[in-house]
Amino acid sequence: MLYREAGQFKTTYSADQQIFPILQDRIGFFVTMAVAFIAIPMFAGDYLTQTIFIPFLVLSVAAIGLNLLTGYAGQLSLGTGGFMATGAFAAYKLATSFPDLNIIFVFILAGLITALVGILFGIPSLRIKGFYLAVATLAAQFFLLWLFNKVPWFTNYSSSGVISAPPMSIFGVFVTGTEASHTAKYFFLLVLVTLLALAAKNMVRGHIGRAWMAVRDMDIAAEIIGIRPLQTKLAAFAISSFYCGIAGAAWAFIYTGSVEPLAFNIDVSFRILFMIIIGGLGSILGSFLGAGFIILLPVFLTNAPHMLGLNIPVDIISHMEVMVFGALIIFFLIVEPHGLARLWQIGKEKLRLWPFPY
Amino acid sequence: MSVVADLTDINQASVAAHARSIGDVVLSVQNISLSFGGVRALTNISFEVREHEILAIIGPNGAGKSSMLNVINGFYHPQEGKIIHKGVERKSMRPHEAARRGIARTFQNIALFKGMSALDNIMTGRNTMMKSNILAQALYFGPARKEEMEHRKFCEHIIDFLEIEAVRKTPVGRLPYGMQKRVELGRALAAQPDILLLDEPMAGMNVEEKEDMCRFILDVNNEFGTTMVLIEHDMGVVMDISDRVVVLDYGRKLADGTPDAVRANQEVIDAYLGVGH
Numbered sequence: 001m002l003y004r005e006a007g008q009f010k011t012t013y014s015a016d017q018q019i020f021p022i023l024q025d026r027i028g029f030f031v032t033m034a035v036a037f038i039a040i041p042m043f044a045g046d047y048l049t050q051t052i053f054i055p056f057l058v059l060s061v062a063a064i065g066l067n068l069l070t071g072y073a074g075q076l077s078l079g080t081g082g083f084m085a086t087g088a089f090a091a092y093k094l095a096t097s098f099p100d101l102n103i104i105f106v107f108i109l110a111g112l113i114t115a116l117v118g119i120l121f122g123i124p125s126l127r128i129k130g131f132y133l134a135v136a137t138l139a140a141q142f143f144l145l146w147l148f149n150k151v152p153w154f155t156n157y158s159s160s161g162v163i164s165a166p167p168m169s170i171f172g173v174f175v176t177g178t179e180a181s182h183t184a185k186y187f188f189l190l191v192l193v194t195l196l197a198l199a200a201k202n203m204v205r206g207h208i209g210r211a212w213m214a215v216r217d218m219d220i221a222a223e224i225i226g227i228r229p230l231q232t233k234l235a236a237f238a239i240s241s242f243y244c245g246i247a248g249a250a251w252a253f254i255y256t257g258s259v260e261p262l263a264f265n266i267d268v269s270f271r272i273l274f275m276i277i278i279g280g281l282g283s284i285l286g287s288f289l290g291a292g293f294i295i296l297l298p299v300f301l302t303n304a305p306h307m308l309g310l311n312i313p314v315d316i317i318s319h320m321e322v323m324v325f326g327a328l329i330i331f332f333l334i335v336e337p338h339g340l341a342r343l344w345q346i347g348k349e350k351l352r353l354w355p356f357p358y
Numbered sequence: 359m360s361v362v363a364d365l366t367d368i369n370q371a372s373v374a375a376h377a378r379s380i381g382d383v384v385l386s387v388q389n390i391s392l393s394f395g396g397v398r399a400l401t402n403i404s405f406e407v408r409e410h411e412i413l414a415i416i417g418p419n420g421a422g423k424s425s426m427l428n429v430i431n432g433f434y435h436p437q438e439g440k441i442i443h444k445g446v447e448r449k450s451m452r453p454h455e456a457a458r459r460g461i462a463r464t465f466q467n468i469a470l471f472k473g474m475s476a477l478d479n480i481m482t483g484r485n486t487m488m489k490s491n492i493l494a495q496a497l498y499f500g501p502a503r504k505e506e507m508e509h510r511k512f513c514e515h516i517i518d519f520l521e522i523e524a525v526r527k528t529p530v531g532r533l534p535y536g537m538q539k540r541v542e543l544g545r546a547l548a549a550q551p552d553i554l555l556l557d558e559p560m561a562g563m564n565v566e567e568k569e570d571m572c573r574f575i576l577d578v579n580n581e582f583g584t585t586m587v588l589i590e591h592d593m594g595v596v597m598d599i600s601d602r603v604v605v606l607d608y609g610r611k612l613a614d615g616t617p618d619a620v621r622a623n624q625e626v627i628d629a630y631l632g633v634g635h
């Protein structure tokens with residue numbers, strides 16, 4: 001009985017209402033935090049930090065954003081890339097127009113601007129669902145990218161259409177630009193992601209989260225108990241886009257340093273969608289698992305044959321990547337729509353009984 | 359007002375309602391006609407619902423009973439007629455408006471949120487009363503936390519009352535049918551409605567489960583004074599628990615009166631009781 005809630009009696013509702021009510025989950029959370037805040041910066045090195053951990057953190061934010069909208073509120077979106085682009089370009093315009101503005105405010109404002117754009121493109125969700133909504137959000141994806149490509153104002157009239165993040169610092173430490181160290185970038189992102197993830201977790205266990213899930217599970221019944229479909233869906237679009245916008249800004253400013261609109265094309269939208277399908281729809285933890293999985297899978301596929309002493313050509317490996325993705329997505333959609341997060345939970349339930357089968 | 363204060367109010371109300379003196383008309387249905395294309399589901403239906411009473415709507419399959427409840431809570435919009443609720447006249451309104459004005463209901467085919475736990479389902483019944491904004495919820499501090507706790511406390515009372523403590527954290531999709539019916543009743547009760555519409559709350563239950571459900575319905579009516587309109591096919595149950603009965607047949611009203619009067623009505627016997635129900 002390594003993992004159990006039995007015996008941990010909650011004497012007050014507030015104890016039961018904690019973010020991680022079970023002791024082992026709390027320990028797990030603190031161990032993860034210790035690894036993320038201490039072990040990784042000490043041992044990971046620049047290369048791994050830049051190629052694995054920084055993109056992992058950025059994409060986790062986008063995955064949380066999409067999961068709030070699709071996994072919790074049940075509104076399928078293929079516009080994630082477009083919303084990330086909005087965040088990136090909004091942050092760029094803000095940072096270049098107001099050079100004294102702190103990066104924290106730049107990111108928050110970029111998120112808020114993206115939230116407004118998200119609300120705008122969320123309006124059709126009141127009328128249409130599922131497949132048709134997905135098509136409508138696809139239109140958002142194409143329109144937004146077209147806009148940032150075609151209107152030179154967004155790139156400050158740069159001839160190449162590429163935007164580069166100006167050097168920005170926080171507490172005197174550079175987190176963007178060429179002077180920023182990988183460790184500084186990593187820490188900045190880690191704090192940001194931790195706060196955003198905790199906020200998301202709080203929202204989904206509050207009344208807004210219940211309203212989202214109610215609309216997702218049965219929108220008619222939700223309306224009959226007094227939940228307003230309009231406000232609830234638009235709130236989901238707004239908050240989801242806020243997260244995606246910050247993810248886009250972080251991608252452009254911290255991970256790559258400079259981007260063109262094409263960096264946020266439809267492939268990105270699908271990648272984020274695959275992350276939440278594999279990680280787990282309707283799970284904050286799943287957003288992280290999915291992001292980690294999708295980043296690590298190509299790394300694993302490129303290195304595993306070498307380690308096994310096989311000599312597989314690079315192009316075959318990249319085909320394999322696509323095939324493995326496809327197979328996994330079909331597997332999760334059919335067998336386990338709640339993804340890795342659910343498998344993790346089943347594992348925990350087994351542990352709860354272990355070593356006694358009953 | 360805090361929930362705890364609400365609770366004491368209810369307790370006082372329950373003392374007052376204990377005698378369950380049936381009060382004034384709270385809901386008046388006037389000349390309602392509803393059709394779907396060529397199908398006339400309701401034809402010129404009028405009846406009244408009085409405060410604190412249990413009104414049963416009976417009738418054969420397809421008589422228009424569920425449609426009548428759907429009209430009352432704003433889900434169907436009748437072509438003719440009007441509804442006067444607490445003195446306010448309306449022809450049609452959206453279901454969420456009806457909910458906010460104190461009309462709650464359960465469904466013939468359970469309409470729970472399958473992916474959520476029993477507790478969360480019941481908590482959604484209180485969503486309209488929860489006011490903390492998104493930022494406060496994201497930070498989960500001060501007022502947001504206090505609000506969540508107060509409503510949780512209220513829902514735990516309902517959970518105790520319906521005797522579903524053991525399954526409060528179970529996703530409702532995994533619960534047996536009878537339990538799901540209870541959770542759905544709990545969600546409706548959580549809204550503290552002044553009119554509760556119950557569409558076949560005992561359908562598909564065994565005798566024991568039916569007895570439990572009857573007890574819950576009578577207790578709610580007694581303790582909270584909640585007015586109820588319920589559809590039920592089991593005549594034994596109807597005769598036992600209702601104060602008044604409205605009989606529908608092919609979308610028309612056949613009779614309206616006390617259970618005994620309805621039982622003695624020749625038209626009702628011919629149309630409904632006579633045909634093997």
Ligand SMILES: Nc1ncnc2c1ncn2[C@@H]1O[C@H](COP(=O)(O)OP(=O)(O)OP(=O)(O)O)[C@@H](O)[C@H]1O
Pocket residue numbers: 394397398399417418419420421422423424425426466
């Ligand atoms: N949404 C709808 N669209 C078309 N026809 C409908 C709709 N809802 C109800 N009807 C029709 O209206 C009539 C009354 O149906 P209703 O469901 O109200 O009957 P009921 O008395 O509740 O029957 P039961 O005892 O089987 O639940 C039926 O002929 C039904 O087919």
Ligand SMILES: [Mg+2]
Pocket residue numbers: 423424425466557
């Ligand atoms: Mg019916």
